[in-house]
Amino acid sequence: MAVTRGFHGRRAADPSRVPPGQYVTRDFPVLSAGPTPYPQLDTWEFTIRGAVDKPVSWSWTDFQALPREQFTVDIHCVTKWTKLDVTWSGVSLDTLLAAVPTEAPYAVAFSDGGYTTNIPLADLRRGKAWIVDEYDGRPLDPEHGGPARLLVPHLYFWKSAKWIRGLDLRTADQPGFWEMFGYHNYGDPWKEQRYYGD
Amino acid sequence: MEPLDGNALAGVMHDLFARDMTTMGYKCTSCGHTGVMAEMVVYMSGPGTVARCRGCETILMMLTERRGMYCIDMSGMAQPVLPLA
Amino acid sequence: MERAALLRRLTWQTGTVIATTVETPRVKTIALAVPDWPGHRAGQHVDVRLTAPDGYQTQRSYSIASAPGDDYLSLTVERLDDGEVSPYLVDELRGGDELEFRGPVGGHFVWDEEFGGPLFLVGGGSGLVPLRSMLRHHRAIGSQVPVRVLCSARSLESLIYREELMKRAADDLIDVSITLTREAPSSWRGYRGRIDPALLSTAGWAAAEEPLTYVCGPTAFVETAAAGLVALGYDAGRIRTERFGGTGV
Ligand SMILES: Cc1cc2nc3c(=O)[nH]c(=O)nc-3n(C[C@H](O)[C@H](O)[C@H](O)COP(=O)(O)OP(=O)(O)OC[C@H]3O[C@@H](n4cnc5c(N)ncnc54)[C@H](O)[C@@H]3O)c2cc1C
Ligand SMILES: [Zn+2]
Numbered sequence: 001m002a003v004t005r006g007f008h009g010r011r012a013a014d015p016s017r018v019p020p021g022q023y024v025t026r027d028f029p030v031l032s033a034g035p036t037p038y039p040q041l042d043t044w045e046f047t048i049r050g051a052v053d054k055p056v057s058w059s060w061t062d063f064q065a066l067p068r069e070q071f072t073v074d075i076h077c078v079t080k081w082t083k084l085d086v087t088w089s090g091v092s093l094d095t096l097l098a099a100v101p102t103e104a105p106y107a108v109a110f111s112d113g114g115y116t117t118n119i120p121l122a123d124l125r126r127g128k129a130w131i132v133d134e135y136d137g138r139p140l141d142p143e144h145g146g147p148a149r150l151l152v153p154h155l156y157f158w159k160s161a162k163w164i165r166g167l168d169l170r171t172a173d174q175p176g177f178w179e180m181f182g183y184h185n186y187g188d189p190w191k192e193q194r195y196y197g198d
Numbered sequence: 199m200e201p202l203d204g205n206a207l208a209g210v211m212h213d214l215f216a217r218d219m220t221t222m223g224y225k226c227t228s229c230g231h232t233g234v235m236a237e238m239v240v241y242m243s244g245p246g247t248v249a250r251c252r253g254c255e256t257i258l259m260m261l262t263e264r265r266g267m268y269c270i271d272m273s274g275m276a277q278p279v280l281p282l283a
Numbered sequence: 284m285e286r287a288a289l290l291r292r293l294t295w296q297t298g299t300v301i302a303t304t305v306e307t308p309r310v311k312t313i314a315l316a317v318p319d320w321p322g323h324r325a326g327q328h329v330d331v332r333l334t335a336p337d338g339y340q341t342q343r344s345y346s347i348a349s350a351p352g353d354d355y356l357s358l359t360v361e362r363l364d365d366g367e368v369s370p371y372l373v374d375e376l377r378g379g380d381e382l383e384f385r386g387p388v389g390g391h392f393v394w395d396e397e398f399g400g401p402l403f404l405v406g407g408g409s410g411l412v413p414l415r416s417m418l419r420h421h422r423a424i425g426s427q428v429p430v431r432v433l434c435s436a437r438s439l440e441s442l443i444y445r446e447e448l449m450k451r452a453a454d455d456l457i458d459v460s461i462t463l464t465r466e467a468p469s470s471w472r473g474y475r476g477r478i479d480p481a482l483l484s485t486a487g488w489a490a491a492e493e494p495l496t497y498v499c500g501p502t503a504f505v506e507t508a509a510a511g512l513v514a515l516g517y518d519a520g521r522i523r524t525e526r527f528g529g530t531g532v
Contacts, residue, residue: 200502218390236391
C-alpha cells in the first residue's frame with residue numbers, strides 16, 4: 001500500500017473516550033440515505049405499537065408536555081467520526097415506555113421516509129435512550145433528524161434513527177434498513193461492531 | 199449533504215462489473231420511470247450507498263462495502279439493461 | 284480498444300505530479316504524468332485515493348480537466364475549508380509527489396465528436412472542469428460544432444480558467460457568457476445573479492435548435508439549471524447532468 005506523502009487523514013484521539021477506528025470531528029456531518037422529510041407538527045405523532053396490549057400515541061403537544069431531560073454525550077458514527085460532548089434535550093424512553101407495558105424483548109424504530117433500525121428493548125431502558133428534539137439548545141434541524149430523532153449514544157449513530165415516528169415492539173428480532181444490508185445487528189462502537197459478523 | 203448522481207458510482211461499479219455501468223438503462227418498479235444509472239439520485243454520506251429513482255425516490259440500488267467485499271442489491275430496478283462492453 | 288482489455292476490474296494506478304497551477308485563491312490544477320495512460324473521453328473523471336501512514340484510506344472523485352490529447356492528465360480541485368481531501372490536494376500536494384487514482388470512468392457525462400451539437404455547456408464553480416476538457420477537445424480535433432458556454436461563479440476572482448475562456452471566446456464557433464453571483468467589479472459588463480430560465484434562454488440556444496446540453500456543478504446548481512432548461516422546452520433526453528455535491532455557487 002503506497003502511503004500518500006503528507007496525508008495523515010483525520011486524527012484519532014484519546015483512546016479512553018474515542019472508540020477504536022474513530023476520529024474526532026468538530027462539525028456535525030449529515031448522513032442521509034434519502035430526501036429530508038418535512039412533517040407537519042400538527043399531524044406528527046410518536047407511536048409505540050406492535051407486541052403491546054394497546055398502541056399508544058403522543059401528539060407533538062402531548063410530547064412537549066412530558067418531563068424533559070437535558071444531557072451531554074459523545075456520539076460515534078460507523079463512517080468513523082466521533083463527536084464529543086454533544087448537548088441534547090428531549091424525553092427519556094423510560095418515560096414513554098412506562099405508558100406501554102410489554103414483555104417484548106425487541107424494538108424496531110420507524111421513521112418518516114421509511115427508515116427503520118432494530119434495537120433490543122433493554123438498550124432503550126434505564127436512562128440509555130431518548131427521543132430528542134433539541135440539539136445545542138436549539139430545535140433539531142431537519143437535516144439532523146428534526147423535528148425529533150431517537151438517540152442511543154452507546155450504539156453506533158445509525159441506530160439513532162432520524163425523523164422518528166415510533167417504535168414497533170416485537171417478540172422476535174427483525175433487522176432494519178442498514179442491518180439488512182450487512183451492518184452489524186447490535187452496533188457497539190467499543191467492540192467495533194460495524195458489520196455483520198464483527 | 200446534498201445528494202450526488204449516478205456518475206459518482208462510475209468508479210466502484212466499473213470495478214465490480216468490469217465495464218462502465220453509468221449508461222445502464224433501468225425501469226423503476228414503482229413509478230415506471232426509465233433512465234440510465236448516471237441519472238439516479240445517489241446518497242453516499244450514510245454507512246452505505248443508496249441510489250433512488252429520479253421520478254419517485256424509490257430505492258433502486260443499495261451498495262455496502264465491508265473491507266473490500268461488496269454487497270449489492272438492485273431489487274428496485276426492473277429490466278436492467280447492461281451496456282455493451 | 285480491445286474487448287478483453289475493457290472487461291477487467293479497475294486497478295489503482297499512480298501518477299507523478301509534474302506541476303501545480305494556481306487558478307484562483309482556492310483552486311489549483313494538478314498536472315500528472317501517468318505511465319501507460321489509456322486515454323480518456325472528454326467529461327470523464329477519476330477516483331483519487333489517499334493513504335495515511337496508519338493505513339487509513341479515503342477517496343473522492345475528480346473530473347479530468349485536460350483534453351484526451353493533452354500531454355498530461357490534469358485535475359482541478361477547489362479547496363473546501365472543512366474538507367478532508369481537497370485541502371490536502373490544494374495545500375499539500377507538490378511537484379514530484381505521487382498520487383494514486385483509478386480511471387478514467389464514466390460513460391454518460393462525456394462528449395464525443397460524433398454526438399454533434401449545437402453544444403450548450405453550463406458550469407457552476409468547479410463544475411467547469413469537465414466542460415473545459417470538452418472545450419479543449421473540441422479545439423484539438425478542429426470540431427465545427429458551435430458551442431455556447433455559460434459559467435456561474437461567485438466573483439471574477441473565483442472564476443476558474445478565466446484567461447483560457449476569454450481566449451476561446453474569440454473563436455467564432457464559441458460563445459462564452461459569465462454570470463457573477465456575489466460580487467462584480469463596477470466595470471463588469473457580463474451577467475449578475477444566479478442562473479434562471481431567463482439567463483439560460485439568453486445565453487443558450489433556442490429549444491428548436493435541439494441543443495445537446497451538459498450541466499455540471501454543485502447539486503443545487505445543477506437542479507436549478509436542469510429544471511430551467513426543461514421549462515424552456517429543451518428535450519430532457521439531450522440534457523446530461525453531473526452533480527458534485529454541495530449547494531449553490
Ligand atoms: C463525479 C464527480 C466529479 C467531481 N469533480 C470535481 C472536480 O473536478 N473538482 C472539485 O473540486 N471537486 C469535484 N468533485 C467533488 C469532490 O469529489 C469532493 O466531494 C470535494 O473535493 C470535497 O471533498 P473533501 O474531502 O475536501 O470534503 P469532505 O470532507 O468530503 O466534505 C467536507 C464538507 O463539505 C461538504 N461538501 C462535500 N462536497 C462538496 C461540494 N462538492 N461542494 C460543496 N460542499 C461540499 C460536505 O457536506 C462536508 O460538510 C466531484 C464529485 C463527483 C461526484
Ligand atoms: Zn420511480
